[in-house]
Amino acid sequence: MWKKPENDKQMSGPETFEAPQARPQPAAQDRQALLGSSLTVEGTISGAEDLVIEGTVKGTIDLKSNTVMIGRSGRVEGDVHALDITIEGEVLGNVFAGERASIRRSGFVKGNVVSPRVVVEDGARLKGSIDVDSVESSKKMETKIVTADGHEKKEKKDKEKENGAVSTFM
Amino acid sequence: MAGVQRINFARCTSKDLASTNKLEPGTTLYRSPAAHELLRFLGTRQRSTVLDFGPLLRENVEMLTSYHCKMFVEDFHQGFSEESIAEIPPESLDLALCWDVLNYLDKSQAERLLGLIEARMKPDGRLLFLIASGNEVPKYPLRFRIVDREHMACEVDSAETIPKTPLSSRTIYALLSSWKPVHALHLRNGLQEHLFAFRG
Numbered sequence: 411m412w413k414k415p416e417n418d419k420q421m422s423g424p425e426t427f428e429a430p431q432a433r434p435q436p437a438a439q440d441r442q443a444l445l446g447s448s449l450t451v452e453g454t455i456s457g458a459e460d461l462v463i464e465g466t467v468k469g470t471i472d473l474k475s476n477t478v479m480i481g482r483s484g485r486v487e488g489d490v491h492a493l494d495i496t497i498e499g500e501v502l503g504n505v506f507a508g509e510r511a512s513i514r515r516s517g518f519v520k521g522n523v524v525s526p527r528v529v530v531e532d533g534a535r536l537k538g539s540i541d542v543d544s545v546e547s548s549k550k551m552e553t554k555i556v557t558a559d560g561h562e563k564k565e566k567k568d569k570e571k572e573n574g575a576v577s578t579f580m
Numbered sequence: 581m582a583g584v585q586r587i588n589f590a591r592c593t594s595k596d597l598a599s600t601n602k603l604e605p606g607t608t609l610y611r612s613p614a615a616h617e618l619l620r621f622l623g624t625r626q627r628s629t630v631l632d633f634g635p636l637l638r639e640n641v642e643m644l645t646s647y648h649c650k651m652f653v654e655d656f657h658q659g660f661s662e663e664s665i666a667e668i669p670p671e672s673l674d675l676a677l678c679w680d681v682l683n684y685l686d687k688s689q690a691e692r693l694l695g696l697i698e699a700r701m702k703p704d705g706r707l708l709f710l711i712a713s714g715n716e717v718p719k720y721p722l723r724f725r726i727v728d729r730e731h732m733a734c735e736v737d738s739a740e741t742i743p744k745t746p747l748s749s750r751t752i753y754a755l756l757s758s759w760k761p762v763h764a765l766h767l768r769n770g771l772q773e774h775l776f777a778f779r780g
Binding site for chain 2: 513528530531532534535536537538539540541542543
């Protein structure tokens with residue numbers, strides 16, 4: 411049986427390296443960006459990736475198709491538009507969530523929260539209003555009904571209405 | 581907790597007693613005809629607007645938004661501002677939840693607050709408030725949760741009590757000349773529960 415000589419490697423001449431395979435890059439909408447606690451951004455943040463804010467943003471956040479998490483040390487001075495918004499820090503502005511807005515125990519919002527689904531935890535603070543049935547959030551719900559398999563989605567919406575649009579942390 | 585006494589849980593249904601397992605120590609569960617009446621009232625309206633002077637509590641948010649209410653939260657515990665209330669459009673409110681806030685105001689403050697509410701209330705809108713029967717009230721306002729359609733729970737933060745402001749039920753009634761009483765009840769926990777309708 412043929413056996414590879416032990417010094418085969420030495421005999422094979424200069425060692426060659428294969429170019430490392432490029433890691434599959436997640437689609438833009440699957441990525442998550444982090445704004446660290448020592449960072450401050452002034453101006454509008456827009457794009458198509460999820461965002462975790464531990465620093466300060468002075469301006470509008472416009473990530474309507476993504477998730478935004480404002481961490482405990484995070485502070486936003488401006489409106490936040492996203493699909494799903496979780497607030498553990500502070501928002502001095504309006505919150506528009508296409509699907510769900512969550513205010514955690516440590517969270518504070520000075521502004522209006524507009525979303526078809528609002529989740530609050532005891533201890534959360536809000537100076538402003540909660541609107542689960544605004545024209546904007548209704549439009550969002552209607553869009554979902556049209557794009558998905560109509561009948562089932564409609565039933566789901568009706569069920570949500572029956573059960574109440576808000577769920578809670580236990 | 582001198583101002584608040586435990587309610588007789590024997591009056592509650594088994595379902596309610598089961599739900600008391602979820603209640604924190606220092607919490608009183610009581611049968612509330614006002615809760616029933618105001619939820620029935622919200623059920624008759626298309627999309628109500630509510631002004632809540634209590635803290636942001638998950639049960640209340642859950643219950644009120646299930647009626648598709650728009651909620652303005654102006655937490656008396658955190659100190660409310662007239663400017664915030666002034667931002668609410670005139671004749672837009674269907675319900676104001678004052679809870680036990682009036683126990684902590686003198687006559688002029690109560691008059692001012694009720695004036696702000698009246699200016700924003702729709703005709704036939706409702707006002708809920710509770711008045712302590714005794715001369716003392718908890719140091720900090722109670723937290724009230726709408727547990728279900730029949731019950732509320734109230735919680736105290738501190739056992740300390742302070743003298744109640746000299747604002748009697750009679751004085752409050754005099755300040756509510758633009759309102760008509762819908763419901764009033766002395767609760768066993770030393771509170772009087774009142775629900776009024778705005779004449780407009």
